[in-house]
Amino acid sequence: MAGEEKTLRADAERNRRRLLEAAEALFGERGLDVGVGEIAQRAGVGRGTLFRNFASKEHLIAAIVAERMHHATARGLELLDADDPGEALFGFLDEIVGRQQMDRALFESVGDIYLSNEEIRSAQNEVLGVLDQLLVRAQAAGAVRGDVGALDVLMLVKGVCQAATAFQHLDADIAKRHLDLIRAALSAPPSAQPLRGRAPTLEDMDRALTPPAAHADAAEHASA
Amino acid sequence: MAGEEKTLRADAERNRRRLLEAAEALFGERGLDVGVGEIAQRAGVGRGTLFRNFASKEHLIAAIVAERMHHATARGLELLDADDPGEALFGFLDEIVGRQQMDRALFESVGDIYLSNEEIRSAQNEVLGVLDQLLVRAQAAGAVRGDVGALDVLMLVKGVCQAATAFQHLDADIAKRHLDLIRAALSAPPSAQPLRGRAPTLEDMDRALTPPAAHADAAEHASA
DNA sequence: ACCTGAACACCGTTCAAGT
């Protein structure tokens, strides 16, 4: 289903890498509103070359975020072999949050392109895949309540990251603190009252991709 | 300390109100990136008039957000008289989240102007004031763990709102669901392991306002 | 005092001309 990696000319490939590195460095230092001109200059190429490699500034950001997500996926796969399933899950979340703190507001505008950019979507589905496995293991071990899904967890963590970036001058470890609270929420037995709504699934996300289509007969055979 | 409300000419006051209403409507419908020209047009004034009333587009957004915060403060004060302190606190959070869901991504760019805009800051301090009272009452009643502060709670809720706006097409009630998880986190006894870091205070926020000042002797008599 | 809209500065993006 995924297209083959179009092989680039040697210099083009090098320019692409330089652009990614320059953008990553500048975004990390000064946030997402650094100009494309400055990025191209730091990469040592013309502005047009940036748009030859990336359809828009948002796509450039998406490419960087997708790379991060691939790293996260790889790390999550490693943790699947850990002894303690609970520690594996929460250690995974800790590392994700740790990376976020370092490089400023990279998650900042992800929300906007979350669903519209295919590269981000597939990378995020990878992350959700491992997260789901880590979660199921932790639930089987009794370390995490059974009524939450991987998408629940990812959204809570994303929220913690975003809220923390606004206050990072305040306390660098505040995200860790709030992650501990998320952990408490996930560790608690679903005793008191049940959660409102139901755990969102990947199918829900796919369905959310086409809101302008008012076909009205979508609930036919999709109620599995 | 707060300056007196400069009394405006009748037509100027009316224009200001019209601009706020037009902006609120358009932002709610199509997000924060509607142009100032369209806002002015909908309000029936020239573009220059917008900038006479609000120093910048960000200040216009801040004025709207500040109004919302005043409403939230008023609602919180009412809830201080409620019978069940726990229900009062979580009901308050529910209403905040409910309003957020309705009008799109209003919290979206708040993070950026959080600390730089004085109007937002004082309005937020008001909210934090009531939230603190609601929280202390709930803690005294044993409904909420003692090791969290009002700023912790506000940041968690803000995170939930932001993460939910990205997925609002998915499930309108997803923020409510995650708020239930936050409730579980706050209701849990601080038994397992203690939270990392310490509860952020209003003094921490004020201190975060002046990061470029490296005076180094700020911990003199401020350690109260 | 306040309002207006043309003019300005500053982005992201495109494209004709080069190699």
Added chain:
DNA sequence: ACCTGAACACCGTTCAAGT
């Protein structure tokens, strides 16, 4: 094929001219 930078379109903001 790929690169370049001038040119374009589109923002937010300013300001001289009006009332």
